[in-house]
Amino acid sequence: MGHPLACRDRRSMSRLAVDFGARFADFVAWDDAGLRILKRPVSGDMAADLVAGLEALELEAERLQELRLVTTAPLNALLARRPMPVALLSTRGFGDTLRLGRQNRAALYDPVARSPAPVFLVAPEDSHEIGGRLDATGAELAPLDPADIAAAIAGLRAREVRAVAICLLFAHVNPAQELALAEAIRAALPEVSLSLSHQVDPAPREYERTVSVLSDAWLAARMDAPLAAVRAALAARGFAGELLFGDGRGVLVSDAAARAHRAILLSGAPAAAARAGADLSADGVVIAADIGSLSADMSTGRGGQPGMSETGLLAGVPLREACTDIESIALGGTRRVGTGPRGLNFDVDEGPRLDDALAALGRLPDAGVWSAPFSPEAVVAAAADRMAYALTRYATRRNIDPGRASLAVMGGTGALLAADIAAAMGLERVLLPRAPGASGAIGLMQAARRSEAFARVDLGLEALSAEALDALLDRLEGACDGSGPLVYALSLAARRQMHAMPLILGARPASGAEIGEAFAAGFRAEFGIAPPGPGYLFSIAVYRDTRGPVPPMAELGDGAATGLIATEAGAIWCPEGWRLSRTDTAYRLERSAR
Template identity: 25%
Template sequence: MTADEPSLRVGIDIGGTFTDLSVLDPTGIVAVGKSLTTHGSPAQGVIDALGELLRTHEIHASRIGRLVHGTTLVTNALIERRGARTAMLTTEGFRDVIEMGREHRYDLYDLEIEMPVPLVPRNLRIGVPERILATGQVHVPLDEDRVATVAKEFVAAGVEAVAVCFLHSHMNPEHEQQAREVINDVAPRLRVALSSDINPEVREYERFSTTIANVYVQGVVEDYLAELREGLHTLGVRDAPMIMLSNGGVTAIEVAQRFPIRMLESGPAGGALGAVAFGRRTGDSDLLAFDMGGTTAKLCMIEDAEPLLTHAFEVNRVYKLKPGSGLPVRAPVIDMIEIGAGGGSIARVNSLGLISVGPDSAGSEPGPVCYGQGGDSVTVTDADLVLGLLDSASFLGGRMILDVESSREALRTQIAQPLGITVEDAAWGIHATVNANMADAARVHAIERGRDVDRLPLFVSGGNGPLHGPGVAQALGSPSYIVPPAAGVLSTLGFLAAPPSIDVVRSRYSRLDDSLPRVAEALFGSLEEESAELLESSGVATGDISFARSVEMRFEGQGAEIEVFAPPVTETADWHVELEREFYDAYRRRFGPVAPEGVGVEVLTWRVRATGPDPHQALAFSSTRIADTAVKGRRSAKFGPDTGYQEVNVYDRHLLCPGAEITGPALVEEPESTLVIPPGGHCLVLDDQAIRVELGADKGPTS
């Protein structure tokens, strides 16, 4: 292969505080980078950061053959309400569905409860005469004249986008398609989204909400991706970037522009995929993946070398950990919990006289006090710096010098003095509090899914994951934790380890009887054809596509379903019996050994995941430096509430070769993150350059 052939792969992830980058060739990691996120112009920030990384490492952009990008753009646009002026066209009498929701109070005893505010105000939610029954039969024909009149009224009101959400359109999309044709005729500049395209599933509240959110951010995403594509082309990148989706797959820009709501959790998905990739190499098929960045921390359970998936998500929750307090979205997403606990999370003394951390963050603008950019609220990073766990001179590889004295002063006035404690104890209190918060969230996340996190190894990543992962692991009782190379930018490595993938879905009620195999084969066949077309548009050859089938099932009369992977369809009468057996097994795993007997079972929703070939990307550093010792110096650091500062060795991560061993306490630094090896911990560098730290059996939680 010549030097000019596009052999490099690039991953880029825009986070709330940092933008992460990695460049890989077939042998592994060539370069990584991390820079502060530019919220005012994220696309230009990506171009500038990539350009700087390529110049630093003397890499020409024409060598980039594949670039995968994940971003918080969709999430931020929904939270900040920066989308298009959007209207909703719906069945007459149902315009308040998205405001009534499920009439569920997420806190029964809060008299001043805040409910999520719909993206479309009531005056822009208009009902028109039409009705399709739950069977898919047309009961009342669509009044096309009324649709045309309403579309003109929308234009006069300055509306830019319209969500067409009719009752039971998942069973028969005819009326929604008619409405789109009418709107395109009389108001061709309006962007139109159909709920039967975006989320053809039962439950109108979630379907309407998802469709509105999709079209609300579509213009923002299209403009951003067009700017990014043009900027990359100007930089010298030949091909259009691929986009990371929330389900853990990558897709073409055109698909992402059509379904931007599927990008909602694209960045966090990368961290989980990186955990899967390294877990397969280390033989850890079951893991708890923990990613902590500058703004948030994410936790995800990995089972049998696959992340758990969900198809329901809430964005912009009024209260982060309370289901029902946000806008519902129905889209495939890696199942994880996200809490406001990052390096930039703000610490304070609450009304009970206790230290609390987050969920608000100083972000990158102005950032923690130690950044010296105008931030005046003490943060987790300020505490870690005072504890000696961070080095003021080597942060971001020395490109940003941290002001430790300003951090000490902020800790003294905001935390230590009000509590009557030392600055050092205040710093440890912040460090321990955020660790405990994340451990508690992990337990809740696991319990809600019928799982147990005890004794699971913790896979840590993100700029602050290796720093706080040890405390979280000890609080959870984990036997060990694993830290990959380039942990601070792991999400970008996960992007490059992910195959092209897309999920399609359709709700069709079906009883379990002898006719089910014929129904299943027809439905699955249709979904496979649809998903294959989407993957082929991303450049995947037809022969390289594989399919995974699943269904959502429930007992008759229940209001919720569980997903069951479908066995191969056969024409025998026993197929539905086998499917029912799979359902009972899944039900008992989720809810316990006792399951209802003598109750009918039904299928509500059918799903297909189409996946392209695995990229088989090497994720270790392609070359390592050789030195007489990996020790780069010594530093005084505090590792526990009852210990003073200890002088410990600080190791250069890039000088640790496979087979190297370290006994804690110690610190291991690389430009993007710092790994803490606590007292009693034993570190071993594995063949793929990941580090496994075994925790001493006699060590209790340090938090």
């Protein structure tokens, strides 16, 4: 599907964003003045689907300056708990760390305690313990055991493992043993991908570090081959531009950054749509719902930025990863609906789909004969009520009054339900981003490119000299290209053994004392007390975000004022009593004056 804004030479378009979903891939090609949008079914072969999209858009890969990608494939595989040929190498005595997990009770009143630990990440027979030990300061107490290493290599070879996670005790303090073990594995099995905990998640607490490095290895086993095929297909067609990936923070990172830190691939797709919603929050707070084929993702935005969480729970996997604060429910166009003790629900295996109800009401084409014992109007009302309840619950848990915030709805299914959801929440207005049927790819188009550099510090603030801090910041700033302002992201705790807390500074800190003052102010604001320690700095990241040009939004057509109204991608359902208008950046669907 194309758009008149781009009825010039299609081959001149220099940027392309692609959102690979569970059923469809959305392509947005653009330059400074116009765009083209294509939605096509996916085959499961990402490289082939990308090439097919390029051909359908008549784009020449060698002319592209940028290619921006996100995919739901790893997240969907994680949701399915799909096993991968992954192994874990840990310090002797710590092989059960994953299965023991944290002993917090997930459900306080459940008489049978069940650990939420993601044990599917590695099979018990693929977990190997290696003799050798460091103390808490990083000093070696015992060297690595060569016999254990040889036995582990034999096990990896016999099980045809493709990715290995290495997580040794206190490696975040001294990585020497992890590096030595990785060198031995690489020499024996050069084709195996290696993930090292001190590189993936260099912070204390063994369980969290084990989960992080296993997730990285799991992603290597799942995504390295299809992404390598994408790179090869692009190279074969002369692509010499920049390959960028949308990450879980709603920004773009380089291909090299994605290879080094694979967890950013997990929530890149929902975060891209959250970015499209957040761009509607420049004048206040927005709560957003992206409703697609299988699920609805909720997010917030404030001042043009998506709401963030310093830790994420993705498909039940806890990650110490700053990411867009997204929560999902099982509601989408292909979800089947049936009756239950509390009325209609969307958690059944048989029955009509939500899409069938929308088609029966004229909101989608190809309506079949409706034969369910409940009406399609009841299905749509149930879907709107479920989404309204979930959004209200999600917002209030984040101290947002849903009655005072703006509501944004997107996604192919969302654009057909937007007015129903607003009405169910008692709202008179709902916003939709441009091309709501391709919100993920539009979010990629609008996202900023992040250039960042990171360094471990591991020093108490009182021991951090101004000279050492200056030298470190000079080095990190020199590695950040782009034109945006520099931002300083620090990870600190009151004392070394405590949980880290993020601190974001918009100005370059001059000393450890200045960092300590900012940390104390942030700690008081968060917890209401002074920090119980002088301050310990784990790491510093410096970054800058650079935004590129975005083409102007299309005018609304001169067609019907109600019913299905076409946009650049996807149609918006405007019922009787509502009217649709547009701003420079969005559509506004609101009740007509009574």
